[in-house]
Amino acid sequence: MTLTEKILARAAGKAQVTAGDNIWVNADVLMTHDVCGPGTIGVFKREFGKDAKVWDRQRVVIIPDHYIFTADSKSNRNVDILRDFAREQQLPYFYDVIDDANGNWKFDATKGLLKKQYGSNYAGVCHAALPQKGHTRPGEILFGTDSHTCMAGAFNEFATGIGNTDAGFVLGTGKLLIKVPETMRFRFEGRLQPGVMAKDIILHIIGEIGFDGATYRAMQFDGPGVASLSMDDRMTIANMAIEAGGKNGIFPFDARTAEYIESRTRLNGTKQKYEPVEADADQKFIYETVINLDKLEPTVACHPDPGQRKKVTEMADVKLDRAYIGSCTGGKTSDFVEFARIVRGRRVSIDTFGVPATPEIVHDLQTTRWGDQTIWDILVGSGVQMTENAGCAACLGGPVDTFGRMNTPMKCISATNRNFPGRMGHKESQVFLASPATVAASAVAGRVADPREYSN
Numbered sequence: 001m002t003l004t005e006k007i008l009a010r011a012a013g014k015a016q017v018t019a020g021d022n023i024w025v026n027a028d029v030l031m032t033h034d035v036c037g038p039g040t041i042g043v044f045k046r047e048f049g050k051d052a053k054v055w056d057r058q059r060v061v062i063i064p065d066h067y068i069f070t071a072d073s074k075s076n077r078n079v080d081i082l083r084d085f086a087r088e089q090q091l092p093y094f095y096d097v098i099d100d101a102n103g104n105w106k107f108d109a110t111k112g113l114l115k116k117q118y119g120s121n122y123a124g125v126c127h128a129a130l131p132q133k134g135h136t137r138p139g140e141i142l143f144g145t146d147s148h149t150c151m152a153g154a155f156n157e158f159a160t161g162i163g164n165t166d167a168g169f170v171l172g173t174g175k176l177l178i179k180v181p182e183t184m185r186f187r188f189e190g191r192l193q194p195g196v197m198a199k200d201i202i203l204h205i206i207g208e209i210g211f212d213g214a215t216y217r218a219m220q221f222d223g224p225g226v227a228s229l230s231m232d233d234r235m236t237i238a239n240m241a242i243e244a245g246g247k248n249g250i251f252p253f254d255a256r257t258a259e260y261i262e263s264r265t266r267l268n269g270t271k272q273k274y275e276p277v278e279a280d281a282d283q284k285f286i287y288e289t290v291i292n293l294d295k296l297e298p299t300v301a302c303h304p305d306p307g308q309r310k311k312v313t314e315m316a317d318v319k320l321d322r323a324y325i326g327s328c329t330g331g332k333t334s335d336f337v338e339f340a341r342i343v344r345g346r347r348v349s350i351d352t353f354g355v356p357a358t359p360e361i362v363h364d365l366q367t368t369r370w371g372d373q374t375i376w377d378i379l380v381g382s383g384v385q386m387t388e389n390a391g392c393a394a395c396l397g398g399p400v401d402t403f404g405r406m407n408t409p410m411k412c413i414s415a416t417n418r419n420f421p422g423r424m425g426h427k428e429s430q431v432f433l434a435s436p437a438t439v440a441a442s443a444v445a446g447r448v449a450d451p452r453e454y455s456n
Contacts, residue, residue: 002183002285003250004218006277007158011141019182019286027059028140028157030170033126034064034078035396036145036163041085043168054089055174058271061093061135062086063126068097069117069389071109072399079105093135095123113403116362116388124358124390127151127239127328131231132360134270137261138253139277143170148328148417150241154234155261156253156276161242181247182286183218184209188225190294195452197338198233199330199415199435201291202240203299207309208289215245217286222252222279225293231260232334239329240417243306252278298438298450300413303430304421312438315448321410323348323443324424325384325436326355327395330415333364335436339415340375342440342454343382349446353404354379354386355393362388384443397425413442 001009001016009017011025032040044052054060062082067075079097086094087101097105099119111117123129127148130136138156142149145167152159162176170176186205192198206213219241226234234251241249251257253276265272300315302308325331325339336356356362365376365386379386387393387403394404395416406412406425412432414424419431434442437451444454 001280002218002283003156003220003252003277003279004158004183004248005180006279007139007141008178008180010139010277017180019180021180023178023180024175025141025178027143027170027174027176028137029059029061029135029142030167031061031063031126031130031142031144031149032167033062033066033146034068034075034082035066036167037062038078038081039164040145040167040171041081043164044171047168048172052172054171057089057091059174060091060171061130062091063095063123063129064097065125065129066392066396067398068391069107069113069393069403070399070401071107072401075399076105076107095121095129095133097122109401113389114385114387118359118389122359125328125331125392128332128357131155131235131260131264132358134265134268137265137271137274138257139275143167143176147242148239150246150248151235151239151328153238153241153248153250154231156251156257158248158250160248181216181218183220184214184287185220185222185285187223187288187290188221188293189223189290190225190292191228192293192296194455195437195450196296196298197435197437198229198236200296200299201293202237203301203306203309203433204296205291206240206244206301206306207299209244211243211305211307212245214241216247219244219246219249221249225291226251227254228293230334231256232332235332236329240306243417298435298452300438300448301419301433303419303432306419306433312448312450318432318448319411320350320413320442320447322406322412323350323352323439324394324404324412324414324416325439326353326357326393327416328357329417330436331355331357331361333361335415336361336365336379337375339436339440340370340378342437342451343384343444344370344378346382346444348383348443350443352384352443353394354384355404356390358390362390394424397423413439413448415439
């Protein structure tokens with residue numbers, strides 16, 4: 001069996017499963033957020049009763065993160081609905097925006113968008129927060145009401161996005177009916193060259209197979225090249241499995257995975273026991289290919305979908321209006337460090353917005369020094385507009401007052417993960433997806449630029 005099949009078989013209590021089987025699996029964690037949480041709660045109460053209790057309080061994680069730092073009253077109210085439910089159900093893993101369990105969330109626009117407006121328990125973007133807070137473990141099943149839940153596949157688990165109805169059912173039963181997906185294998189060999197990042201790997205892959213090339217399939221990333229990839233790299237790649245239509249993305253377990261998981265579960269007091277899976281020698285794939293990492297170049301996904309791949313060297317004549325670094329895919333500490341490496345000692349020439357994925361990343365950037373400056377100071381000094389309000393921000397558009405949102409037609413190069421029309425705001429805008437390094441070089445040049453020409 002493949003990695004995905006092994007996890008699903010275990011969760012179904014079966015010795016063996018095959019692609020195409022329909023099986024009931026036990027969930028290890030259910031995650032929801034402010035966009036889908038109220039709907040999920042509504043389904044749960046409608047189907048199980050207004051006084052029903054969730055199947056396991058320890059396995060429900062609620063992380064408000066999408067439309068948080070906005071004066072839009074309905075968006076603010078969504079967070080209050082989550083708080084009411086968490087209090088009613090006595091859920092230990094609700095990462096509230098405010099510290100008052102009986103309070104109400106209201107964003108204060110008069111304080112501006114740059115200085116933080118959240119309490120001590122706020123966690124930021126759910127997909128980055130889940131591993132940071134110790135909720136991702138090898139061999140487990142993670143369901144989340146967000147398509148990029150597949151990011152947790154970096155940790156050798158089956159992680160996939162589900163809708164509100166399915167999530168409401170899981171809240172009540174802890175189970176879900178799943179069709180075992182076929183598995184596509186992407187074997188990594190070699191290692192990335194300077195100026196090339198994990199984002200370039202996944203953009204290359206999606207360009208090869210198309211934005212629907214992995215529809216309802218597991219994307220298994222393995223091979224000797226994986227050893228050279230950090231956990232941040234693996235998260236970036238697994239995150240965008242959905243951009244090829246994938247059911248999930250998954251990596252093998254190794255010492256790097258173990259080090260991350262064990263440190264995070266100890267730090268947060270979450271469940272430390274886990275059981276990783278290893279693929280069988282005779283595993284069967286619907287598709288196999290080898291990705292030579294050392295041959296990859298900086299890559300861009302052009303409007304209007306991630307399958308529109310071009311090399312950066314083919315796009316030097318594309319002028320830009322905006323640059324953006326942030327989101328679960330491109331807002332990690334290592335992403336900002338690479339961005340800072342390019343812009344250090346330079347100035348951006350177009351409006352450039354930076355949104356760290358989590359408060360922990362804000363802290364990292366404000367305390368990690370490079371010479372006599374912090375990474376945060378380097379970014380701000382180069383002209384990047386950095387906000388301390390970690391969250392999804394303009395990655396999903398949001399209300400018109402969302403930080404970095406495109407409210408007029410423009411061309412933006414972004415380290416985010418999705419670029420269909422209207423994704424980051426105005427429906428006539430164009431979003432070019434690229435690595436943090438390419439976004440940084442392009443922000444300096446004012447056009448799509450090769451980061452290999454801006455090394456420091």
